[in-house]
Amino acid sequence: MTENASPDTSTSDVDLTIRLTEAPGAPEYTFRLVAGDGGPSAACTVPDPAAALESVRRHGEAVFFPQPGPPRLCTQQYGGPQTAVVTGWYLGREVNSRFSRTDGCEIARWRAMAPLLGGTAGGTGAV
Numbered sequence: 001m002t003e004n005a006s007p008d009t010s011t012s013d014v015d016l017t018i019r020l021t022e023a024p025g026a027p028e029y030t031f032r033l034v035a036g037d038g039g040p041s042a043a044c045t046v047p048d049p050a051a052a053l054e055s056v057r058r059h060g061e062a063v064f065f066p067q068p069g070p071p072r073l074c075t076q077q078y079g080g081p082q083t084a085v086v087t088g089w090y091l092g093r094e095v096n097s098r099f100s101r102t103d104g105c106e107i108a109r110w111r112a113m114a115p116l117l118g119g120t121a122g123g124t125g126a127v
Contacts, residue, residue, distance in 0.1 A: 012036040014056055016088035016095060018046065020118050023081040031118055051115035056090065059112040064095045075104030082110075084117045 014035040021028050031046040033053065040049035064086075079101030086097045099117060100106050110117065 012041070012089075013091050014053065014089070016056070016086055016090065016116070018084055018086050018116060018118065020084045021082065029118060031116075033116060046116060047118055048115055055113050055115045060090050063109055063113055064090055064097050065093065072105050074106070077104055077107070078102065079107040079110065084110075086113075086116065 012034055014033055016033045018031040018033070019028055020031070032044060033046050033049060033056065034041045034043040035049075035053050035056075040053050044052075046052040082101055084099040086095055086099070088095050099110050099113065101110050
């Protein structure tokens with residue numbers, strides 16, 4: 001599969017690569033979530049593929065493809081230096097999302113997708 005080509009969606013409705021950095025200058029961790037036919041495939045490298053797939057199915061549409069709307073009011077709090085980039089395909093749509101923990105809205109996005117980002121729901125995403 002080339003970088004710009006959509007995967008064969010007849011067998012894979014989720015094919016995401018996650019690049020996680022815990023702090024500036026820290027090593028980058030790379031995970032992959034591949035799923036089709038109702039469950040994660042053997043190609044998954046996220047720590048908990050079933051939980052990651054559940055978070056993607058529950059929140060993916062809103063997190064990866066947010067709808068325009070009024071500006072959000074976000075608390076000005078810092079959740080940590082972690083960053084993540086998620087690229088790939090979700091239900092035939094290209095994904096290119098960045099995650100950080102720079103304010104309350106970003107922390108909420110991170111927590112919603114924590115199992116995908118290498119952690120557990122409500123956790124920091126730390127590996």
